[in-house]
Amino acid sequence: QxxxxxxxxxxxxxxxxxxxxxAASGFTFRNFAMHWVRQAPGKGLEWVAFxxxxxxxxYYADSVQGRFTISRDNSKSTLYLQMNSLRPEDTxxxxxxxxxxxxxxxxxxxxxxxxxxxxxx
Amino acid sequence: xxxxxxxxxxxxLSPGDGATLSCRASQGVRGALAWYQHKPGQPPxxxxxxxxxxxxxxxxxxxxxxxxxxxxxxxxxxxxxxxxVYYCQQRSSWPINFGQGTRLEIK
Numbered sequence: 530q531x532x533x534x535x536x537x538x539x540x541x542x543x544x545x546x547x548x549x550x551x552a553a554s555g556f557t558f559r560n561f562a563m564h565w566v567r568q569a570p571g572k573g574l575e576w577v578a579f580x581x582x583x584x585x586x587x588y589y590a591d592s593v594q595g596r597f598t599i600s601r602d603n604s605k606s607t608l609y610l611q612m613n614s615l616r617p618e619d620t621x622x623x624x625x626x627x628x629x630x631x632x633x634x635x636x637x638x639x640x641x642x643x644x645x646x647x648x649x650x
Numbered sequence: 651x652x653x654x655x656x657x658x659x660x661x662x663l664s665p666g667d668g669a670t671l672s673c674r675a676s677q678g679v680r681g682a683l684a685w686y687q688h689k690p691g692q693p694p695x696x697x698x699x700x701x702x703x704x705x706x707x708x709x710x711x712x713x714x715x716x717x718x719x720x721x722x723x724x725x726x727x728x729x730x731x732x733x734x735v736y737y738c739q740q741r742s743s744w745p746i747n748f749g750q751g752t753r754l755e756i757k
Binding site: 564566568573574575576579588589590591624626629631634635636637638640641642643 | 681682684686688692693694695696699700701703705735737739741744745746747748749750751
């Protein structure tokens with residue numbers, strides 16, 4: 530079945546770096562755009578970043594622009610999020626999500642279970 | 651940037667009741683709006699896309715309506731498993747935004 534599994538979360542000090550991964554299975558990964566979405570403790574959902582099917586087109590939330598980099602390796606069916614210059618406000622559960630379109634409207638139809646990131650000294 | 655405002659923030663109802671959740675966009679998003687259900691410890695679940703199309707496997711008691719700036723998620727008769735937080739999301743323009751959520755709680 531279609532599945533997304535995140536990994537790489539943990540505890541990191543402010544100013545540190547972390548790389549999240551999202552392993553995809555059950556669908557042709559290279560054909561679909563992907564997202565990262567996060568939820569800070571006690572807060573709502575916040576979209577973080579988008580990458581198109583071949584990695585050539587990327588968008589970021591203002592809150593992470595210049596610090597986070599989304600990428601993908603279609604040969605490994607894996608999505609990444611490189612997070613640098615981490616701040617306490619980046620503490621959250623990070624979800625990867627698959628993009629879908631039908632017929633001209635886009636949405637996130639499959640989500641991973643998330644990986645927790647804590648930024649604290 | 652499109653800002654989504656959901657109301658009410660919290661809705662207290664009983665199983666069997668009907669629920670109406672609202673999402674208002676700061677500018678028109680055509681039909682590029684989706685609704686998600688989120689329960690603690692679980693990933694978000696897609697309910698509705700293109701404002702009114704139910705996602706695969708979503709029960710018929712969930713329905714979406716609206717276009718432009720005003721959208722509604724309706725749950726016709728609440729089941730115990732429907733108590734959760736509901737988010738709307740716009741895909742009309744970048745950046746993608748979610749509303750702040752409506753918490754549907756048991757009365």
